[in-house]
Amino acid sequence: MRFGGLVAVNNVGFSLAKGAVLSVIGPNGAGKSTLFNVITGVYKPTAGTVTFAGAEITGKPAYDVVERGIARTFQSSRLFGDLSVLDNVIIGMHTRTRTGVLDALFRPAASKREMAACVAKAEALLKAGSGDLYDQRYRPAGALAQADRRRLEIARALASEPKLLLLDEPSVGMDETETDALVADIRRLRVENPELAVILIEHDMRVVEAFPDNVMCIDYGSKIAEGSFATVRSDPRVQEAYLGKAAADA
Numbered sequence: 386m387r388f389g390g391l392v393a394v395n396n397v398g399f400s401l402a403k404g405a406v407l408s409v410i411g412p413n414g415a416g417k418s419t420l421f422n423v424i425t426g427v428y429k430p431t432a433g434t435v436t437f438a439g440a441e442i443t444g445k446p447a448y449d450v451v452e453r454g455i456a457r458t459f460q461s462s463r464l465f466g467d468l469s470v471l472d473n474v475i476i477g478m479h480t481r482t483r484t485g486v487l488d489a490l491f492r493p494a495a496s497k498r499e500m501a502a503c504v505a506k507a508e509a510l511l512k513a514g515s516g517d518l519y520d521q522r523y524r525p526a527g528a529l530a531q532a533d534r535r536r537l538e539i540a541r542a543l544a545s546e547p548k549l550l551l552l553d554e555p556s557v558g559m560d561e562t563e564t565d566a567l568v569a570d571i572r573r574l575r576v577e578n579p580e581l582a583v584i585l586i587e588h589d590m591r592v593v594e595a596f597p598d599n600v601m602c603i604d605y606g607s608k609i610a611e612g613s614f615a616t617v618r619s620d621p622r623v624q625e626a627y628l629g630k631a632a633a634d635a
């Protein structure tokens with residue numbers, strides 16, 4: 386992915402199996418969020434391909450990508466701050482609902498039934514995560530504490546029933562207890578949806594270490610290491626990227 390003269394993501398090839406978790410690490414500006422933006426259709430890559438569930442989705446519009454089963458959260462909150470917690474989750478279901486404005490006018494019973502099912506499903510998603518989002522379901526999303534906003538972003542992403550969930554720095558703004566709860570949430574999600582694949586962009590090694598099988602480190606847009614957490618952590622190029630050459634040599 387090129388932006389003028391800057392190559393933000395360069396030859397970052399990887400594949401992920403159903404049910405697997407991949408952590409993407411790398412210093413600030415390495416190209417991690419751009420990778421998510423390429424996968425989810427926010428950017429059309431200047432070269433290369435993205436294939437998902439057997440179909441090429443390179444450059445497909447974001448709504449199409451969500452419909453195919455890829456959901457994401459963002460580094461900065463994209464919640465509707467004035468809407469309730471519950472409504473934010475219901476909005477996440479829009480690709481899976483069938484009735485529209487015309488149905489509301491001409492088939493009000495069907496429309497009402499679908500809405501009731503959406504509310505029940507949204508409440509279940511809010512109950513399932515850690516914390517007390519369910520108890521706060523009628524509060525405006527903008528009034529939530531930061532950790533709760535992150536949990537709500539995840540609940541909203543799950544509302545689209547994804548096969549692949551992309552989490553962009555989910556632990557930002559969380560203390561250690563909240564981070565542990567996040568790890569527990571992701572673990573529980575995997576037990577409940579064994580086929581759900583997850584890609585995490587993370588700076589917090591507590592989270593990365595909790596899913597140690599697949600880790601990829603990006604630096605200046607290129608992949609510099611991949612493998613288990615232990616392999617990647619001990620790679621001298623990774624240590625240099627994070628700590629600077631002098632510290633890595635020390």
Ligand SMILES: Nc1ncnc2c1ncn2[C@@H]1O[C@H](COP(=O)(O)OP(=O)(O)OP(=O)(O)O)[C@@H](O)[C@H]1O
Nearest residue numbers: 388391393411412413414415416417418419420460
């Ligand atoms: N739309 C854009 N136009 C121009 N340059 C961009 C654009 N988006 C990202 N970049 C550049 O691409 C590079 C990679 O940015 P990106 O946000 O993907 O990094 P990151 O690894 O996610 O960093 P961080 O951890 O700070 O979020 C940076 O140099 C950034 O300035």
